[in-house]
Amino acid sequence: MSNLYPNLFQPITIGGRTLKNRIMSAPNMLFQVVDGRPTDYYVGYLEHKAKGGAAIVNLGEVPVIRGGNHTPFIELIPENLNIFGEIADAIKEHGAMASIELTHCGRKGRPWINKQLKGPNREITENGIFCEAMTEQDMEEVITAYADAAEYAVTAGFDMALIHAGHSWLLEQFLSPLVNKRTDEYGGSLENRMRFPLRVLKAIRDRVGNKIIIAARISGSERAEGGFTPADMAEFLNRAEEYLDMAEVSTEDWNYCMPSTYIPWASNREFVREIKQSGKVKFPLYLVGSIVSPELAEEIIASGDADGISFSRALIADPAMPNKARAGRIDEITPCLRCMRCTDGDNKTRFFRCSVNPTTGHETRVGFMEDIPEAKIKKNVLVIGGGPGGVEAAVTAAKRGHTVTLMEKNEELGGTIRYAKDDALKPDLKRYLKYIQKLPYLYPNITVKLGTEATPELVASFKADHIIVATGGEPIAPTFIEGWEKARDILDAYFHPESVGEEVVIIGGGLSGVEAAAHLGALGKKATVLEKYTCLSDVGTSYGWGVKLAVNQYGVKLVEQADVLEITDEGVRYAMGGREILKKADSVFYAIGMRSNNKLFYEIADKAPFVDIIGDAAQTARIGEAVVGGYYAALDIGAF
Numbered sequence: 001m002s003n004l005y006p007n008l009f010q011p012i013t014i015g016g017r018t019l020k021n022r023i024m025s026a027p028n029m030l031f032q033v034v035d036g037r038p039t040d041y042y043v044g045y046l047e048h049k050a051k052g053g054a055a056i057v058n059l060g061e062v063p064v065i066r067g068g069n070h071t072p073f074i075e076l077i078p079e080n081l082n083i084f085g086e087i088a089d090a091i092k093e094h095g096a097m098a099s100i101e102l103t104h105c106g107r108k109g110r111p112w113i114n115k116q117l118k119g120p121n122r123e124i125t126e127n128g129i130f131c132e133a134m135t136e137q138d139m140e141e142v143i144t145a146y147a148d149a150a151e152y153a154v155t156a157g158f159d160m161a162l163i164h165a166g167h168s169w170l171l172e173q174f175l176s177p178l179v180n181k182r183t184d185e186y187g188g189s190l191e192n193r194m195r196f197p198l199r200v201l202k203a204i205r206d207r208v209g210n211k212i213i214i215a216a217r218i219s220g221s222e223r224a225e226g227g228f229t230p231a232d233m234a235e236f237l238n239r240a241e242e243y244l245d246m247a248e249v250s251t252e253d254w255n256y257c258m259p260s261t262y263i264p265w266a267s268n269r270e271f272v273r274e275i276k277q278s279g280k281v282k283f284p285l286y287l288v289g290s291i292v293s294p295e296l297a298e299e300i301i302a303s304g305d306a307d308g309i310s311f312s313r314a315l316i317a318d319p320a321m322p323n324k325a326r327a328g329r330i331d332e333i334t335p336c337l338r339c340m341r342c343t344d345g346d347n348k349t350r351f352f353r354c355s356v357n358p359t360t361g362h363e364t365r366v367g368f369m370e371d372i373p374e375a376k377i378k379k380n381v382l383v384i385g386g387g388p389g390g391v392e393a394a395v396t397a398a399k400r401g402h403t404v405t406l407m408e409k410n411e412e413l414g415g416t417i418r419y420a421k422d423d424a425l426k427p428d429l430k431r432y433l434k435y436i437q438k439l440p441y442l443y444p445n446i447t448v449k450l451g452t453e454a455t456p457e458l459v460a461s462f463k464a465d466h467i468i469v470a471t472g473g474e475p476i477a478p479t480f481i482e483g484w485e486k487a488r489d490i491l492d493a494y495f496h497p498e499s500v501g502e503e504v505v506i507i508g509g510g511l512s513g514v515e516a517a518a519h520l521g522a523l524g525k526k527a528t529v530l531e532k533y534t535c536l537s538d539v540g541t542s543y544g545w546g547v548k549l550a551v552n553q554y555g556v557k558l559v560e561q562a563d564v565l566e567i568t569d570e571g572v573r574y575a576m577g578g579r580e581i582l583k584k585a586d587s588v589f590y591a592i593g594m595r596s597n598n599k600l601f602y603e604i605a606d607k608a609p610f611v612d613i614i615g616d617a618a619q620t621a622r623i624g625e626a627v628v629g630g631y632y633a634a635l636d637i638g639a640f
Helices: 040-051 078-092 136-156 170-175 195-208 232-237 267-279 294-303 315-319 321-327 341-348 388-399 416-424 429-444 456-461 491-497 510-524 541-553 599-603 624-634
Strands: 012-014 016-021 023-025 054-062 097-103 116-118 130-133 159-166 213-219 246-252 285-288 308-311 381-385 403-407 446-449 466-469 473-475 503-507 524-529 555-558 564-569 569-576 579-584 587-592 594-596 609-612
Touching: 023 040, 040 054, 040 078, 054 159, 078 097, 097 136, 097 213, 116 232, 116 285, 116 315, 116 466, 136 159, 136 195, 136 308, 159 170, 159 195, 170 195, 170 466, 195 213, 195 232, 294 321, 294 429, 308 315, 315 321, 321 388, 341 541, 388 416, 388 429, 388 446, 388 466, 388 524, 388 624, 416 491, 429 446, 456 599, 466 624, 491 510, 491 587, 503 510, 503 569, 510 524, 510 541
Parallel strands: 023 054, 023 308, 054 097, 097 159, 116 130, 159 213, 213 246, 246 285, 285 308, 381 403, 381 466, 403 446, 466 609, 503 524, 503 587, 524 555
Antiparallel strands: 012 016, 473 594, 564 569, 569 579
């Protein structure tokens, strides 16, 4: 047992099966499906969650019936048993329990996927889509479909079925007094609203008995006036006790279902605590929702608030987190940024990517992040630039056995994200900054040289076999604006807070400008953002919701369609709607973009047999692109 986390790694018996620890990998990565079949990429992704040490690994959101899917339909048919069996085996081979999440979206379906929505009521949904009220026959079909799906899971070799009864999906739609407006025996009182979900759970238990763990994912609170409460959900779980072996507690409101960095850690904890303290639920309860570290998970379990932890993005960022925690290798655990790149990409582009884990979604092709191959030919490697991309390159090269020098012009590692240590609202980026500042020092074959400016002469003196240039980007100054010299780059607002006045104007309404405004608002400043077009146009949907929460909370004013004309001693003069406006300000900053800092790359291109350029130095982007560039550039070292 781990001395650091004795509760997290305490075995537990659920449904007659013994689990090696209290860690569950929550359902995610929803769109790796082609023609009704999960792809090999899905298999590899889930296998690596098991290989990393989780005790339960979930295959996410498998609809039980056509018309019940909000993602591409996964068909539970005999022809697909082989791929589902392969998924179950891939998980179980590493000592984990294989779980399949069974779902029905009800009224929340997408019109380009579902021809006809059916839910509790006949209505036009908030998305403007017609939904038909389910009849008794419809309910019978869905109940049978859930039982069929659970039996299919048993046949495929799964150990557990996680029944989704939260997040505004069908079963929770019946439970919700805000959604369910039926006047028959399935609406009105809590007793009536529980009736259909309980029938579903009973049918599953009747069909599969104890051949499989039956769990429910619930929302612990509807987080809205008049909605269901933790007391209601405790009553529901009490009534479901004869059908369930465990439950996972989440919440309603998407900002809290999948919280961004602007939402507190473990934001659903109060709900699972209240359900446990009710004394009505005897089986284990797991908590999900921004449990970002083994330390936090250990504390939650030790307090008695939950029996186990369901990790989602923490295991996307580092699937080996359980094994690293158990081994005491805490400084090697890659922290999640809660940047929502995984979720926003999965939903919008069907590309499942992580900003800090360059192998997520690619495991079948490139292997496990921890299984980095040793280089056949060891090289003397120089990495210039100590931001996320440079550190990733240096560490990956070191893991492969190369001798590495990491050169950074500043007195600390971190590159542009050094500002995070002063950010008032982004604890996750602050954790990541500390992580990359420590990481290179864990490897004896990395020499870190801080406060060292790379020059062509100095670079040549290293006689490196391979050079990776990760010099980042530099801010674009608004030289097209009269009086632009009176404004400063937005990073100055973080690095020199004492110089920021009370009234602040930020020119540029992209993510960096708006987030900086929220940071200043949290410090008590009055921040206004001027954007020529549309604010936050460069932000994914889910993360954008979190940023907008912060904007509203801290009184940030976003002004769109504002054409800045001049920066004066009084403030900023801009045109909008055919008139000119002077916005007075004590401090003016700009955040209109970055350009690549690639001058050094051209100067040293002949200083080694191989010279690569990565990250913002090659093309300005975000942390994810820099990390990917560093990782794969290092994998190629020594190939020739």
